[in-house]
Amino acid sequence: MNLVDQFLTIRKYTESICEPLQTEDYVVQPVEDVSPPKWHLGHTTWFFETFILKPYAANYREYNPDYNFVFNSYYETVGARVIRTDRGNLSRPSVNEIYQYRHYVDEAMTGFLSLPVTEEIKELLVLGFNHEQQHQELLLTDIKYILGNNPLFPIYSAEWKEHEEITNQSVFVSIAEGVYGIGYQGDEFCFDNELNRHQVYLQDFQVSSELETNGAYLDFINAGGYTNFNYWHAEGWDWVQKNKINAPMYWHQVEDKWFNYTYAGLLPINPAYPVTHISYYEAYAFASWKGMRLPTEFEWEVAAQQFNWGKRWEWTESAYLPYPGFSKAPGAIGEYNGKFMVNQKVLRGASVATPEDHGRVTYRNFFHPHLRWQFTGIRLAK
Known part of the structure; x- marks a missing residue:
C-alpha cells in the first residue's frame, strides 16, 4: 500500500x-x-x-x-x-x-x-x-x-464486539531464571519508549495463561474485597474510600444482579468474559486477595510468547521509566513519550480497541494507577 x-x-x-x-x-x-x-x-x-x-x-x-x-x-x-x-x-x-x-x-x-x-x-x-x-x-x-455515563445508557453499536468468553482452563506458564533481551528489535516502526533493547535478569517465575474473568472478580467483590484494607496499597485504599468504589467501571447493581455498560448498551454481567475497566489499584488488590501478584513488564514480555494476549491492556508491577540509553528526539517530536515517564504504571499487550498493527510484544502503554476507562484487565503472576 x-x-x-x-x-x-x-x-x-x-x-x-x-x-x-x-x-x-x-x-x-x-x-x-x-x-x-x-x-x-x-x-x-x-x-x-x-x-x-x-x-x-x-x-x-x-x-x-x-x-x-x-x-x-x-x-x-x-x-x-x-x-x-x-x-x-x-x-x-x-x-x-x-x-x-x-x-x-x-x-x-x-x-x-x-x-x-x-x-x-x-x-x-x-x-x-x-x-x-x-x-x-x-x-x-x-x-x-x-x-x-449518560443515564439512558445509549447503544453505540450492537455489532461492535468488545468481549470474548474465556473458555480455556487457566494454567501457569513457567519461565526459568536467566538473562533476557527486552525492547524492540527490528527495522519496522516502534515508539521511542520501546528502545533501546537491553538485557534484564529475571528470577524464575510463573504467569497465568489466561486473563481473570468477571466471575473471578465477582468472587473478590462477594468476599469483601472492597471493604478489607489489607488487600490494598494505602493510596489505593484512600481512592476506594474517597470515591466510594465498589466494582469495576461500568458495573451497576440492580437489586442482587450485576449489569455492565457495553457498546451494545446495559447488559447482564457474563462471568466468562474477561474483567475489564480495572484500575491498577484494583488489579493489585485482586492479586493480593488471591495470594499472588502482577507480573513486571519484563516478565510479561518474556512470557507473552507462551500465552494469548491482545484483548485487554494488562497492568504490570512496573513503573513507567526510560530504558537504558533512551534519548528524546529534538524539538516537538521529542515530547511524545519521554516527558510522561513519572508516576505512572506500565500496561502491556493491547486491547480490542487497539489497531491490529500496534500489537507488538514490546509495546509499552502507561497510565496513572487510578485510571480505568481503557480496556484494562488482570493477568496474575507468582
Whole structure:
C-alpha cells in the first residue's frame, strides 16, 4: 500500500468510528481524561498540518491560525494551547467545521504525498499514522465513557464486539531464571519508549495463561474485597474510600444482579468474559486477595510468547521509566513519550480497541494507577 492509500485508509477509519454518533455526542467531556470526539478529529488533523504540511509543503496555506491554539495537545515547543480540562467548552469550531478542516488537510496531504518525499518526511508520516491510530483507540474508549455515563445508557453499536468468553482452563506458564533481551528489535516502526533493547535478569517465575474473568472478580467483590484494607496499597485504599468504589467501571447493581455498560448498551454481567475497566489499584488488590501478584513488564514480555494476549491492556508491577540509553528526539517530536515517564504504571499487550498493527510484544502503554476507562484487565503472576 502506497503512502497516499495508507494515509486515506487511516483517516477514513477515524471518521467511521464517529459514524454512530449524534452531533451532541461530539462535544461532551465528562472528565479531564476523556476528550470530546470532535477534538480528536481536529487534533489528529492538526498533527499532519503542523508537522508535515506547514514545514514541508510548498505554498501550503494554513487552514485557520487559531486551530494551533485549539488543537495542540501538550507540545510546549509548538506554542500555547487550550488546557485539557477546557476541551469540552469548545462549542466552536462546530463539528461541521472540523470535518471541513479534515477535508482541507486530507486534500493537501494527498497532493503532497503524490510527490517524492525524503526519508525524514517518511519517518514523520509513519509517526503521524501511528499517532492517529492511537487516537482511534482513545476515540473508542472516550466515546464509551461519554455514552456510558449518560443515564439512558445509549447503544453505540450492537455489532461492535468488545468481549470474548474465556473458555480455556487457566494454567501457569513457567519461565526459568536467566538473562533476557527486552525492547524492540527490528527495522519496522516502534515508539521511542520501546528502545533501546537491553538485557534484564529475571528470577524464575510463573504467569497465568489466561486473563481473570468477571466471575473471578465477582468472587473478590462477594468476599469483601472492597471493604478489607489489607488487600490494598494505602493510596489505593484512600481512592476506594474517597470515591466510594465498589466494582469495576461500568458495573451497576440492580437489586442482587450485576449489569455492565457495553457498546451494545446495559447488559447482564457474563462471568466468562474477561474483567475489564480495572484500575491498577484494583488489579493489585485482586492479586493480593488471591495470594499472588502482577507480573513486571519484563516478565510479561518474556512470557507473552507462551500465552494469548491482545484483548485487554494488562497492568504490570512496573513503573513507567526510560530504558537504558533512551534519548528524546529534538524539538516537538521529542515530547511524545519521554516527558510522561513519572508516576505512572506500565500496561502491556493491547486491547480490542487497539489497531491490529500496534500489537507488538514490546509495546509499552502507561497510565496513572487510578485510571480505568481503557480496556484494562488482570493477568496474575507468582
